[in-house]
Amino acid sequence: MPDIDDRMLDRELKKGSAELIILSIVEERARHGYEISKLIEARSEGQLKFHVASLYPLLYRLEERGWLHGRWVEKAGERRRRFYWLTSEGRRVLARQRETWKTFVRAMGLVTGVEHA
Amino acid sequence: MPDISRGAEPRPVEPKRDWAHEIRARLSPLNLDAAREMEIVEELSQHLDEEYEELRQTGATDADARRLALEELLGPEALAAYMRPLRQARVSPPVQPGGPRRSLLRDLAQDLRYALAALRRQPGFAAGAILTLALGIGANSAIFALVDATLLRPLPLPEPERAVMIAERTAASSDERVAPNNLTDWAERSRSVETIGGFMGGVGGMVMAGADGVAETVSRQWVTAAVFDALGVRPVAGRMFLPDDDRTRANVVVLSESFWRARYNGDTSIVGRDIRLDGENYTVVGVAPDSAQLIGKTDLWALVAITGAPPRARASHVFRAVGRLKPGITLAAADADLGAVASALAQEYPKTNEGRGVTLVPFDVAVIGADLRHTSTLFLGVVAFVLLICCANVANLLLARATARSRELAIRSAMGADRSRLIRQLLTESLVLSVAGGALGLALGAAILRVAPSVIPDGLLPPAIALAFDMRLVAFCAGAALFVGLLFGLAPAWQATALQSAQALGQDNRTTVGGGGRLRNILVAGEVATAVLLLVGAGLLLRTLLAVQNIDRGYRAESALTMMVDPLGSEYPTPEALLQFYDAVEHEVRALPGVRDMAWATTVPMGMSYEGQRFVDMGGDPPVDDNERPTADYQVVSPSYFQALDLPIVTGRAFDQRDTSGGVPVCIVNEAFVRTHLRGRDPIGMRVAIRSDVEAPAREREIVGVARQVRGRPDETDEFEQVYVPMMQDPTGDMFLIVRPATGSASALAPSVRGAVARVDKQQLVSVRDVMTLEDVAWEATGRHRFRAVLVTAFAALALVLAMVGLFGILAYSVQRRVRDLGVRRALGATTGDVVRSVVGGAARVLGVGLAIGVALSLALGRVLESMLFGVQPVDPVTFVLVVAVLALTALVAVAGPAWKATRVDPVVALRSE
Structure with a gap:
């Protein structure tokens, strides 16, 4: 397996598919920002990490596009938190991007000979 | 001292970490909306808090955890750099409510946005306030329509200010009817009045047999030729009456526009054709607009000729008169001018005109009448008070809210907002409320006006005057909304902003x-x-x-059916024929099952009196001046009248078989008559001279009985004098048939009574009208x-x-x-x-x-x-x-x-x- 620069992967992934990652994270249920960042870290086994300075502007952008819907939720005895839901538009975008991503990964595999797991 | 803090857990002391300061510093280049910025600061602070807590739990020191958490924000420019492409960072710097003055229009838009948002946050409050205002404005708009129609709006006539009502004035009354000869002389001799028309007050019905063979009862009013010119109305079709019609005593009529449209579908070819009215031919010369019905509701107007009226007609005061002032003539000038004419007439004809002057009243004042003016003004006062209460309630809501918001306002004030800016913001909120309330109130007013015609009693509004939903009403609502918005908004705004900021901030909201x-x-x-x-x-x-x-x-009868029966003059031309018809109907009706009694009368108690007032003279009393001759209500009744209505005869007897046309002329008077004219004398056997006008020959009648007092109107306070005359001695064409049921409902008898009339003469069924019970009349x-x-x-x-x-x-x-x-x-x-x-x-x-x-x-x-x-x-x-x-x-x-x-x-x- 060829050695790929961690930082490069990080940059590439974020550039092309940061949106896809976030949409996937909130797919099954609404989550707040801290939860989203922790989940990304955990599911990528520590390889991906979004900083506060980039994660939230990204969330806001997705919200402005109408793919996410953010709302303050209050629970008894806790501070209110802002939760993000996947909108129906977001759900459609997620499906389309998944398809594109699969095609891209398959093509990369064929061209570079890298087998994917 | 009791332990008042019992149960209160001590709160853990939270580490003081001021992320907000750091985050705000990084966001500051973006110039975000203040509210949005606060949200972002809150959200990011939370994230950093949690990051910090987690680091502490994994063993990091306070300083390390703080440093690592802050690293999440990357460099000082990173956050702003990521945020800058977003729409929310690109909006033009919005005005903070309470911020320093900028463009007036933008401020207004901002105020509006802010007000709407503030109201959306408290939908219960907003709904309560809007509903309260809608009730107040709705009630006011409906009453405004009434006031507008009766007090504000000019009458629907051309140059309505030139129309005047003219009456004769005597020492006793300023509103006497006018004799035809006086009418003619006034019009000829006056220099201030263009023309004067006369009309007869009481509108009677007549049977119309159309060319199509359909017979029906129509209402008609007798008028002189000049009446339409005096009103200033122009014909809708054909022409109005001409002086020539008067001179030739033509049988001509003018139709009212609504009757013409309803009965002839607005067909102009009716002009010039003949119609049969009460068996006589009349030529239709034209159609007058409905505004002419301001002188009385009617289907058509028939001409009464007054040219060459005999001198004795100068004593018949039968007309009500409407005049048209020449342009530029004031009421006072016309009053003086006609007054001079009247005194000249008094010198020329002292016997009839001595002491008779004129009274001029603006036509609108005469048409609307004092009663309606009072009612309108009363309602206006009442709803104005209701609106004030609504305002007070909404002001109260706003005051309570403003007190709760005093902190928010103080903060804005501390941030540099001047007081006028804050007041304007609060006023905008109250205006938003009042505009919404006004719109809803307008809808409510429209709904009220839709059902109003069925609620307003007949005759309250003069004919040709209707309650309208129009731009005036909309303008009124808009004005009212604006007014109440300012009224109930200003006090709370003033008070809320009066607090010094330090004072408000220091307030702990518990006082x-x-x-x-x-x-x-x-x-x-x-x-x-x-x-x-x-x-x-x-x-x-x-x-x-x-x-x-x-x-x-x-009267004591608890229930009775009444209907007007008006036999065609052409079929029953003589008194004998009329009496035969009445007898035959009586015979049929008495034979009906369920009929206890029946009678004929020209009057129903508390209803219409067809014969009206007659002049009365007590025999033996010193002669009275013509102008002061007393009158009494003249009622023609059949012998069974008193028994049918259970109206007691307190002295003497009721009418009976003796009182025929050939018998001694008799009458029965009521208690008020005895009190006024007999003054302690025994009424029975006294003779009363009765005449229809002062010049007419008197008919002497002997009083045979005294009937108990019957009311003419429910709220009359004056003594109502009545003279009853037996039908056999003065048969007339317009009679009420009064039927008293044996048991049960009187109105249920209506079909069988109509059937009885039809069995006598089917043709006369058409003249049966005004079918009511005595209860309905009352x-x-x-x-x-x-x-x-x-x-x-x-x-x-x-x-x-x-x-x-x-x-x-x-x-x-x-x-x-x-x-x-x-x-x-x-x-x-x-x-x-x-x-x-x-x-x-x-x-x-x-x-x-x-x-x-x-x-x-x-x-x-x-x-x-x-x-x-x-x-x-x-x-x-x-x-x-x-x-x-x-x-x-x-x-x-x-x-x-x-x-x-x-x-x-x-x-x-x-x-x-x-």
Whole structure:
């Protein structure tokens, strides 16, 4: 397996598919920002990490596009938190991007000979 | 000292980490919307908090955890760099409410946006305020339509200010009818009046047989040729009457526009054709617009010729007259001019015109009438008060809200907003409310106007005057909305912004009601006073209605069917023929099952009197001047009349078989007649000279009986003198058939009675009209009183509910604000009674002050209402006691909720709140 620069992967992934990652994270249920960042870290086994300075502007952008819907939720005895839901538009975008991503990964595999797991 | 903090857990001391400062510094280059920036700061601070906590839990030191968490924000510019492409960072720097002055228009848009958002946050408050305003404005718009139609809007005539009503004036009355010869002479000799037309007040029906063979009863009014010119109306089709029609005594009629459209589908070819009216041919010369019906509701106008009237006609005062002033002539000038003409006539014809002057009244004043003016003004006053209460309630809501928002306002003020800017923001909110309330109120007013025609009693509005939903009404609503918006918005805005910022910021929101509370108490006391005023008015009018409805009508028959039967003159030309017809119908009707009795009469009690007033002279009394000759209501009745209506004969006898056309002329008079004219003499055997006009030959009649007093109108206060004459001795064409049922409902007899008429002469069925029961007649006669009483009562109830909502509002609010105070009292051992007393005490004071002011105002109000009252004194103890009781009872309901809530305050919970 060829050695790929961690930082490069990080940059590439974020550039092309940061949106896809976030949409996937909130797919099954609404989550707040801290939860989203922790989940990304955990599911990528520590390889991906979004900083506060980039994660939230990204969330806001997705919200402005109408793919996410953010709302303050209050629970008894806790501070209110802002939760993000996947909108129906977001759900459609997620499906389309998944398809594109699969095609891209398959093509990369064929061209570079890298087998994917 | 009791442990008042029992149950309160000590809060963990939270580490002081000021992420907000760091984040705000990084966001500052973006110039975000203030509210948005606060949200982002809150959200990111939370994230950093959690990051920090997690790091601490994994063993990092405080300093390390803080440093690592801050690294999440990357460099000082990263956050702004990521944010900059977003829309929210690109918006033009928005105005902070309360920020320094910028463009007026942008400020306004911003104020509006902010106001809408603020109201959306409190939908309950907004809905309550808007509904309250809609009720007030809706009620006002409906009444405005009435006031506009009756008091404000000019009559639907060209140059209505030139139209005047002209009457003869005597020492006894300023509103005498006009003799035809005087009418002609006035018009010829006056230099200030262009033309004068006459019309006969009472509108009678006639049977019209159309060319198509359909016979029907139509209403017609007798007029002189000049009447349409005097009104200034132009023909819709054909022409109006001409002087030539008068000179040739032509049989001509003019149709009213609505009749022409309904009966002839607006066909212009009817002009010039003949129609048969009461068996005679009349030529239709034209169609007049409906505005001509301002002189009386009618289907058509028939010409009465007055040229060459005989000199004795100068004593027949039969016409009401309408004149048209020459352009630029004032009423006073015309009055002086016609007055001079009248005194010249008095010198020329002293026998008839001595002491007769003229009275000129603007036509609109005469048409609308004092009664309707009073009613309109009364309603206007009433709804204005209701609107004031609505304003007070909304102002109260706003005041309470403003107090709760004083902190927010103080912060903005501390950030540099000047006071005028804050006031404008708050005013915008109240204007948004009032505009929404106004729009809803307009819809409500439109709905009220839609059902109004079925509620307004017949005859209250003059013909040709209708309540309209038009731009004037919309403009009124808009004006009212704007006015109330400013009125109820200004005080709260002023008060809310009066606090010094430091003072407001220092406030811990737990104190009892302060200055705003006083203003609110004054408002509610005002509401209570207004409600008391309206309730007293409603009570007086209801008592009047009761008095009028329960009046002793004089007759005892509990129920009877009445209908007008008007046999065609062409079929029954002689008195004998008429009497035969009446006899035959009587025979048929008496044979009907379920008929107890029946009678013929020209009058129904409290209804129409077809014969009207006749001049009466008591035989043996010194002769009276023509102008002061007394009159009495002349009624032609069949012998069974008194028995059928169960109207007692107190002295003497009823009519019987002796009283035929060939017998001694007799009459029966009523008690008022005896009191006025007999002055202690025995009425039986006295002779009365009766004549239809002062010049007509007198007919002497012997009094054979005295009937009990019967009322002509339900609210008459003068003695109503009546003379009954047997039908056999003076048969006439317009008679009411009165049928008294054996049992049950009188109206159920209507079909069989019609059948009986048809069996005698099927053709005459067409002349049967006005089928009613005596109850219907009495109900219609009391219509105006009912209309007033019901409407004012409805408004008073609305006012009461609103005032109680206001009372409830201040109490509920003060209890909510005093939870901690009440908790302390409870903890210190106050009983439930103490708490209730402390809460209710304030309410009782407000209520008491309002009640006292209301009662004082009501004492003055009684005098204003006096002319509308009957059978009740303006200062009526029963009404006042009832009003106080109603108020106390409803106040109990309003106070109960908050008081109960106050007693439920748990000291523990109360002290932990805030």
